[in-house]
Amino acid sequence: MSCIEFWFEFGSTYSYPAALRIERVVRDAGLAIIWRPFLLGPIFKEQGWNDSPFNLYPAKGCYMWRDLARICADLEIPLRQPTTFPRNSLLAARLTCWFQTESWIPEFIRQVYLANFGRDRDIADAKEILSILEGLNQPLDILSVAESPEAKAKLRAQTEQARALGIFGAPSFVVEQELFWGNDRLEAAVAWAQRKGKSAV
Amino acid sequence: MSCIEFWFEFGSTYSYPAALRIERVVRDAGLAIIWRPFLLGPIFKEQGWNDSPFNLYPAKGCYMWRDLARICADLEIPLRQPTTFPRNSLLAARLTCWFQTESWIPEFIRQVYLANFGRDRDIADAKEILSILEGLNQPLDILSVAESPEAKAKLRAQTEQARALGIFGAPSFVVEQELFWGNDRLEAAVAWAQRKGKSAV
Numbered sequence: 001m002s003c004i005e006f007w008f009e010f011g012s013t014y015s016y017p018a019a020l021r022i023e024r025v026v027r028d029a030g031l032a033i034i035w036r037p038f039l040l041g042p043i044f045k046e047q048g049w050n051d052s053p054f055n056l057y058p059a060k061g062c063y064m065w066r067d068l069a070r071i072c073a074d075l076e077i078p079l080r081q082p083t084t085f086p087r088n089s090l091l092a093a094r095l096t097c098w099f100q101t102e103s104w105i106p107e108f109i110r111q112v113y114l115a116n117f118g119r120d121r122d123i124a125d126a127k128e129i130l131s132i133l134e135g136l137n138q139p140l141d142i143l144s145v146a147e148s149p150e151a152k153a154k155l156r157a158q159t160e161q162a163r164a165l166g167i168f169g170a171p172s173f174v175v176e177q178e179l180f181w182g183n184d185r186l187e188a189a190v191a192w193a194q195r196k197g198k199s200a201v
Numbered sequence: 202m203s204c205i206e207f208w209f210e211f212g213s214t215y216s217y218p219a220a221l222r223i224e225r226v227v228r229d230a231g232l233a234i235i236w237r238p239f240l241l242g243p244i245f246k247e248q249g250w251n252d253s254p255f256n257l258y259p260a261k262g263c264y265m266w267r268d269l270a271r272i273c274a275d276l277e278i279p280l281r282q283p284t285t286f287p288r289n290s291l292l293a294a295r296l297t298c299w300f301q302t303e304s305w306i307p308e309f310i311r312q313v314y315l316a317n318f319g320r321d322r323d324i325a326d327a328k329e330i331l332s333i334l335e336g337l338n339q340p341l342d343i344l345s346v347a348e349s350p351e352a353k354a355k356l357r358a359q360t361e362q363a364r365a366l367g368i369f370g371a372p373s374f375v376v377e378q379e380l381f382w383g384n385d386r387l388e389a390a391v392a393w394a395q396r397k398g399k400s401a402v
Contacts, residue, residue: 047258057248059369063382168260181264184385
């Protein structure tokens with residue numbers, strides 16, 4: 001089965017609708033998803049940004065919130081503009097990165113996004129992450145795993161891999177090294193993977 | 202009939218596929234196009250950029266050329282990466298702005314884009330613009346109109362209007378103050394205009 005790598009950052013606005021809709025889109029197309037959390041901070045820093053470009057460039061930011069509201073309305077998913085943007089996603093990203101192939105991870109990812117962008121909850125707060133884990137019947141002590149040197153190193157390496165793939169924003173989709181950027185490119189990535197799958201048969 | 206304002210810059214890469222496909226998409230939807238050339242330079246300058254962000258941020262630029270190649274291949278339109286990017290669009294923009302409601306303008310616009318991005322011709326050169334006008338059987342002396350104080354003032358005012366609408370990039374589509382940014386938002390702008398049209402009936 002052909003795969004789509006889904007590269008996302010929990011603080012990224014357009015990653016929110018992508019995370020909520022990707023499973024249905026990709027499964028309907030007969031493809032598989034590889035979940036790949038990473039951090040945008042170090043990648044933005046390299047471009048000279050110490051904040052989200054949506055904060056640095058107000059006209060762009062103003063448009064983005066309006067555009068996101070239209071997209072969420074179309075998808076019928078809630079949107080509440082976070083009082084802090086972007087939220088620190090380090091804890092959630094480390095945890096997700098460490099457990100990224102576990103079966104409960106896709107729903108955990110969606111719950112973190114819904115907390116941040118649907119309910120304006122502070123996902124940087126361990127209590128918020130614990131409450132999501134509890135809702136998924138996961139043992140709460142796995143949170144400490146996210147703070148282990150190994151989990152930190154794994155997320156650093158994965159962010160490094162994102163950069164090596166040419167990723168400069170989120171969400172991004174990768175199909176055998178071919179890069180697609182933005183929630184609005186999901187369908188193009190799916191079509192690309194399906195074409196690749198056919199040519200491999 | 203509901204209208205879509207199409208705001209474009211001749212040096213902008215993603216404006217190229219948008220300019221080539223917009224007429225069919227918009228007419229098929231029973232809508233009308235208002236052609237609105239403007240200059241991105243002054244708007245970028247305000248954001249602190251003295252060049253295209255695709256040049257300032259190499260990872261983004263590298264991705265854009267690849268993405269544009271895929272889009273042009275899907276649309277079956279030629280793409281030859283311009284040896285100079287972005288090209289100075291002042292002459293073409295002034296001319297288009299002055300004559301923007303004339304019936305030959307849509308084809309002129311497409312020909313300028315095809316010259317720049319399909320054949321790597323220097324659209325900053327008056328000779329190139331003259332040859333396009335000639336192909337459209339337009340009197341060549343209209344080029345001097347583009348250099349009149351009135352034509353210069355009109356383009357300046359239109360660029361100012363773009364900024365006032367919240368436009369920060371090209372192509373952009375505007376439906377009754379509602380802003381859509383990017384070639385990939387054309388369909389969303391069309392759907393918006395159709396909904397507006399229905400609710401007005």
